[in-house]
Amino acid sequence: MNATPRPLGESAVSVGPLGLGCWPLAGMTRAGVTHEAAVATVRAALDAGVTHLDTAYCYGERGESERAIGAALGLTSGTAGNGGRRRDAVVLAGKCGIHWEPDAALSPPRRQVVDGRPERIRAEVEESLRRLGTDRFDLLYLHAPDPAVPIEESAGELQRLMAAGKARAIGLSNASVANLERFAAACPLAACQMQFNMLQREIEADVLPWCMRHGVAVVAYWPLMKGLLAGKMRRGQEFPADDSRRKYPIFAGAEFARNLDFVDALRPVATRLGCTLTALVLAWTAEQPGITSVLFGATSPEQVAENAAALACELDDAARESIRIAIAARGPVAGRRAV
Ligand SMILES: NC(=O)c1ccc[n+]([C@@H]2O[C@H](COP(=O)([O-])OP(=O)(O)OC[C@H]3O[C@@H](n4cnc5c(N)ncnc54)[C@H](OP(=O)(O)O)[C@@H]3O)[C@@H](O)[C@H]2O)c1
Numbered sequence: 001m002n003a004t005p006r007p008l009g010e011s012a013v014s015v016g017p018l019g020l021g022c023w024p025l026a027g028m029t030r031a032g033v034t035h036e037a038a039v040a041t042v043r044a045a046l047d048a049g050v051t052h053l054d055t056a057y058c059y060g061e062r063g064e065s066e067r068a069i070g071a072a073l074g075l076t077s078g079t080a081g082n083g084g085r086r087r088d089a090v091v092l093a094g095k096c097g098i099h100w101e102p103d104a105a106l107s108p109p110r111r112q113v114v115d116g117r118p119e120r121i122r123a124e125v126e127e128s129l130r131r132l133g134t135d136r137f138d139l140l141y142l143h144a145p146d147p148a149v150p151i152e153e154s155a156g157e158l159q160r161l162m163a164a165g166k167a168r169a170i171g172l173s174n175a176s177v178a179n180l181e182r183f184a185a186a187c188p189l190a191a192c193q194m195q196f197n198m199l200q201r202e203i204e205a206d207v208l209p210w211c212m213r214h215g216v217a218v219v220a221y222w223p224l225m226k227g228l229l230a231g232k233m234r235r236g237q238e239f240p241a242d243d244s245r246r247k248y249p250i251f252a253g254a255e256f257a258r259n260l261d262f263v264d265a266l267r268p269v270a271t272r273l274g275c276t277l278t279a280l281v282l283a284w285t286a287e288q289p290g291i292t293s294v295l296f297g298a299t300s301p302e303q304v305a306e307n308a309a310a311l312a313c314e315l316d317d318a319a320r321e322s323i324r325i326a327i328a329a330r331g332p333v334a335g336r337r338a339v
Pocket of ligand 1: 020021022023024055193194220225278296297298
């Protein structure tokens with residue numbers, strides 16, 4: 001894989017082709033991820049040369065993901081030193097505009113609330129920076145457009161935060177082209193973060209070409225389809241009650257079986273290239289036209305090491321053709337829709 005840093009739009013910030021997605025560290029994909037494991041996972045990413053760290057205000061009900069990053073970088077009190085040096089060595093990406101509220105009717109008893117009002121954005125960013133132990137984000141996204149707030153108002157607040165030195169570049173996530181156009185007219189837009197993987201490629205129809213035309217970086221999330229494309233899931237696997245993957249159709253019944261067939265079709269390609277399945281999947285994702293950086297989630301140093309090996313994975317034309325045939329045989333899988 002070409003590991004040369006890639007610029008985020010017109011901003012002064014560049015990122016490597018791989019980033020650590022820090023959502024699973026909050027214990028919300030599956031429960032049982034300890035603070036110690038989360039810290040070790042972030043440190044393993046840095047050791048492997050993965051310095052783009054992606055988190056959000058709502059990754060954890062109490063900011064567990066941001067707190068783990070602050071601790072791993074030695075930025076928060078009670079954590080090992082060298083914080084300043086480590087801070088400068090990473091690209092810290094955060095998101096604001098989504099939070100959790102208690103809801104006893106749900107299991108787990110919480111619901112996600114999209115709130116893009118300027119005062120809410122401002123308060124979340126202050127709290128996130130405190131949890132992380134830093135004074136600025138390198139990249140700050142609006143996590144999703146709030147249908148109840150004109151997007152120009154949210155974008156305007158992000159621009160003010162950038163002018164105040166709280167962010168070096170601004171991004172928008174989970175957006176349609178109409179959202180992107182309105183946002184970019186109100187605030188310089190460096191990056192757009194969207195769902196993208198081998199089987200969920202809706203953005204190729206509109207968002208990706210728009211970003212390429214307008215010089216906006218595209219950061220891909222869910223490259224491993226929440227672990228499915230890591231190739232460790234078994235046929236008939238039951239997810240525990242506190243594993244959020246239970247709710248997704250891609251992990252249920254015939255759909256799950258077809259997705260596992262797809263994974264099996266990729267295995268010989270990885271074997272021939274001498275790399276793991278995750279390395280193959282991430283290397284393919286990072287080389288797709290218009291994709292700037294690929295965020296893989298992980299919950300242990302071992303997973304990070306396996307995934308970061310994608311940096312050394314070189315695809316050839318025969319591999320690309322086998323992957324194309326496997327994708328065509330499986331067909332597209334419905335993904336998340338932009339707000
Ligand atoms: N902007 C948005 O709205 C948005 C939405 C979703 C995600 N994101 C970002 O994108 C990142 C990536 O998405 P994601 O973390 O949800 O999904 P993902 O990267 O597709 O999958 C991550 C999961 O895959 C499993 N995994 C990873 N490496 C593995 C390996 N080598 N072997 C076996 N299993 C492995 C882990 O499962 P276990 O937990 O079972 O270990 C992990 O939780 C997030 O962390 C977040 O930063 C953004």
